[in-house]
Amino acid sequence: MTHPARDLLQTTTAALAPDPRSNPLVPRIADGTAPRSVFAVLALEQSWVIPADRRAFEYLAERSLVRDPEAAAFFATLAEGEALAEERLASFARACGVNETRTAAYEPLPGCQAYPAYVAWLALNAAPADVVLALAANFSAWGGYCATIAQALRTHYGFTDEACAFFDFFAxxxxxxxxxxxxxxxxxxxxxxxxxxxxxxxxxxxxxxxAMFWNALTAAP
Structure with missing residues (x-):
């Protein structure tokens, strides 16, 4: 018999599962019809998302430590994961032809940065346990996207295992x-x-x- 907490995590994840039509880009990556140029934009956007989320998770861990140590441990693990992901992102960016000059000159897309902005809002305003439940549901969808992208990058676009490590990590x-x-x-x-x-x-x-993140990437020049 499962605990109500595990049941709640499962039912919330199922209830919040995204509509497949909400993400037009990942299916195109999966079948190899997405342009290679979109991967450089994806890498550049993630170079903003990952450190922002890491700092938000670190703040949530600090906020939770005294009253809610279990939530603090969850957020600390997330922050550690973002740090590891950032290291792997560098290899993906290089494989996409992204260098320091391009990174410094890049103007991020508002539709892509709405997600980390909201994570920061949650870090400042929401009860930590509520954020745990919300994030756990969202990560399920993100992990599935990453698994699909990792396979497609190898199959259709000729990326190496090193270049795919960022997506393998989340998958x-x-x-x-x-x-x-x-x-x-x-x-x-x-x-x-x-x-x-x-x-x-x-x-x-x-x-x-x-969904806004993926739609903004789809519309990127």
Whole structure:
């Protein structure tokens, strides 16, 4: 018999699963019809997203440490993961022809940066346990996108394993992160500190901003 926390994570993830039509780009990458130029833009946008999310997660971990240590452990693990992802992103960017000069001159797309801006809002304003639930649901969709992209980059675009490591990292299931999310949600439920309505709202907005990210990339010149 599963714990209510695990059940809640599963049902929330299912309820917030994105409409396949909300992401027009990943299916095109999957079948090899997306232009190679979009990968440089993806790398450049992620060079803004990853460090921003890392700092937001670090702040959430700090906010949670005293009252909600299980949530703090979840956010600390996320922050560590973003740091590792940033290292792998450099290899992908190089494979896309992105250098320091291009990175410095790049103007990020508002539609792509709405997601990390909202994560920062959550870090400042939302109850940590509610954010755990919302993020856990969103990460499921993101991981699936990354798995699809990693395979397509190798199959259709000739990228090396090193260049694909950024997407491999997010595509790989993380039992540790799942365990920490379950512990944080369980503790909040037991203490009556989890607002499911707020968590669902946050998760819905995260999924919407995720869709905006991919749509902005699709429309990028």
């Amino acid at each position: 790989e299931p993380s039992p540790e992160l799942e365990s920490r999310a379950t512990a944080a949600v369980r503790t909040a439920l037991d203490a009556g500190r989890l607002d499911e309505t707020s968590a669902q709202r946050y998760g819905r907005l995260l999924q919407t901003y995720e």
